[in-house]
Amino acid sequence: MASLQNRPGQGRRRASHSMESVVTEAVALLDEAGEPALTFRALAQRLGGGVASIYWYVANKDELLDLATDHVIGSILADIERLPSSDDPVDDLRAMALTLFDAIVDRPWLGAYFMRNTDAQSNSLRLYEKLGRETLRLDLTAxxxxxxxxxxxxxxVGSxxxxxxxxxxxxxxxxxxxDQFLGRAAQAWRELDPQDFPFVHEIVDEFDGHDDADQFRSALELTLAGLRLQAGA
Amino acid sequence: MASLQNRPGQGRRRASHSMESVVTEAVALLDEAGEPALTFRALAQRLGGGVASIYWYVANKDELLDLATDHVIGSILADIERLPSSDDPVDDLRAMALTLFDAIVDRPWLGAYFMRNTDAQSNSLRLYEKLGRETLRLDLTAxxxxxxxxxxxxxxVGSxxxxxxxxxxxxxxxxxxxDQFLGRAAQAWRELDPQDFPFVHEIVDEFDGHDDADQFRSALELTLAGLRLQAGA
DNA sequence: GGCTACGATAGAACAACGTTCGATGCGATG
DNA sequence: CATCGCATCGAACGTTGTTCTATCGTAGCC
Structure with a gap:
């Protein structure tokens, strides 16, 4: 698939890409400014080529997003496979989920396309398998x-x-x-009637300046606790 | 705010809308075919008016989506407030979450905009408060x-x-x-090497023809079990 | 009753987007 | 050297959100 490298001779007339470079640059655009930044025109400019050329590699934008997603999930999967394995499958599951979360913090755009299509995203399927394998070590039904x-x-995904x-x-x-943005929203909450919004007042200080990672960890912990209970361990 | 109703006299020259009708028709379009169906031109045609008129009511499409979302969350909130209250806050929390889930099943587009902006979505805040109030009955820290x-x-949201x-x-x-679509994906999974994908093979029959509601209920149950444990009840 | 101010409407135009078309370059193969 | 097909690209199309400007129609005033 388009293996020849650039050899522009002289006077950069035509650009020669490769599947690799297309996906890599697509990811770079997504990383810089999220999904809105990934346009065929921006991508073409980055590759030093024409807009229509990209369509030789991908059928449409959806496929481009699938490929980009699968590409970064591949590297996340590598991170996860590098994790040490313990004798507690739930602990291992937690470690994997945290690694996944960290990766999404770095690439917030991932959330929207994650696990969308295990056909086109073969690394997603592998990741799914990797997580699932831990549950095989638990006493559960299929x-x-x-x-x-x-x-x-x-x-x-929720986080x-x-x-x-x-x-x-x-x-x-x-x-x-x-933090300022959060603080401003918190301030608006504080000005609500405490009679009408007792809960909001109870937690507004927690909300103000809260850490998304803490929030995620807590939610994960609840699920894992429930899972441990279910497995009777 | 634009209270006069239609009174076209004769020969429908100009249309007169209202905030209500704009939001209602926007929701109708979203219900019919999701977010891609909500275009200013389609909405204008439905209202029998011009495209630019809509901009007198909303600043941009984001605001329109916020208003539409808040509007339907208002009716979900009404459903939730109609639920009977028990002496078990966790049970009540479950009932609320299930009601929420059912509403999202009916309106899949909701998922993407849900709880996006509690400023513009005042019903979201009320819903948040309503859920949170149950936790006030549990023995927990803020x-x-x-x-x-x-x-x-x-x-x-994850579901x-x-x-x-x-x-x-x-x-x-x-x-x-x-079901056919699920079955086809399941078949592809079955053809994977069982050595490489033991977990996928373990659960492929569960995946084939699975019910999203069951999946959601199970995930919710794990979280609620963890919560109960945390509250020491 | 005319006049005005302003709330409300609308058509046309603009820029940006995804996508398609047709033509063209270029390296390998005979 | 001619041919073939992979790979490339500029230009164009249709659709989208958004803005500009012009206009209508009614409530209120002199």
Whole structure:
């Protein structure tokens, strides 16, 4: 598949890409400014070629996103396979989920496309298998194992979606940082009637300046605790 | 705010909308065919008016989506407030989460915009409060309560995102129904090497023809079990 | 009753996007 | 040297969100 490297002779007339370079640059664009930044025109400019050329490698933008997603999941999978294995499958499951979460923190756009299509995303399937294998070490029915992995992935995706929300323009512009933004929302909450919103008042200090990672870890811990209970350990 | 109703006299020259009608029709479009169906032109045609008129009511599409989301969350909130209250806060939390899930099954597009912006979505905040109030009846710290509600919402959103994925074209066209589609994916999984994918083989029969609601209920149950444990009950 | 101010409407235009078309370059093969 | 097919690209198309500008129609005033 398009193995020849660049050999522009002289006067850069035509560009010659490769599947690799297309996907890599696509990921780079996504990393820089999320999904809106990945346009065929921006990608073509980066590759030093024409817009239509990209369509020789991918059928459409959806496929491009699938390939980009699968590509980075490949490296996440490598991270996860590098993790030490313990004698407690739940501990291992937690470690994997945390690794996954960290990767999504670095690439918030991942959340939206994660696990969308295990056909086109073969690394997703491998990741799914890797997580699931831990449940084989637990005393569960097949259905419980299926649901357990779905639940863990659900927790990750649920947190990832939060992370993936494009922050408001002022934060992107750098005029306001995340803590200020959170603080401003918290302040609005504090001004609500405590009679009508007792819970919001109870937790507003926790919300103000909270850490997304803590939030994720807690949610994961609840699920894992439930899983441990289910496995009767 | 634009209270006058239509009174076209004769010869429908100009249309007169209202905030209500704009949001209602926007929701109708979303319900019919998801986010891609909600375009300003389609909405204008439905309202019998011009495209630019809509901008008198909303600043941009994001705001329109926020309003539409908040509108339907309002009716979900009403459903939830109609639920009977028991003496077990965890049971009540489960009932609320299930009601929420059912609503998202009916409106898969909701998943993507749910809880995106509690400023513009005041019903989201009320829903958040409603869920959180149950945790006030549990023996938890403020931080645990904050995390507990986030976790429950995370489970819902995690499942909702799955549901929200636009099914492939052939399913939308009605050429292939969901079970056939699932079955085909399952078949592909069955053809994988069992040595490389023991877990996938273990659960492929569960995956084939599985019910999303079951999957959600199981994930929720794990989180709630963990929560009960945490509350020491 | 005319006049005005303003709330509300709308058509046309713009820029950006995904996608398609047709033509063209270029290296390998005969 | 001619041919073939992989790979490339500029230009164009249709659709989208959004803005500009012009206009209508009614409530309120002199």
């Amino acid at each position: 259905q419980q194992r299926f649901h357990a992995v779905s639940a863990v992935i659900g927790v990750v 990832a979606v939060d992370l993936g929300q494009e922050p408001p323009q002022e934060v992107l512009d750098g005029h306001v940082d995340r | 931080q645990q309560r904050f995390h507990a509600v986030s976790a429950v919402i995370g489970v819902v 909702a995102v799955d549901l929200g994925q636009e099914p492939p074209q052939e399913v939308l066209d009605g050429h292939v129904d969901r």
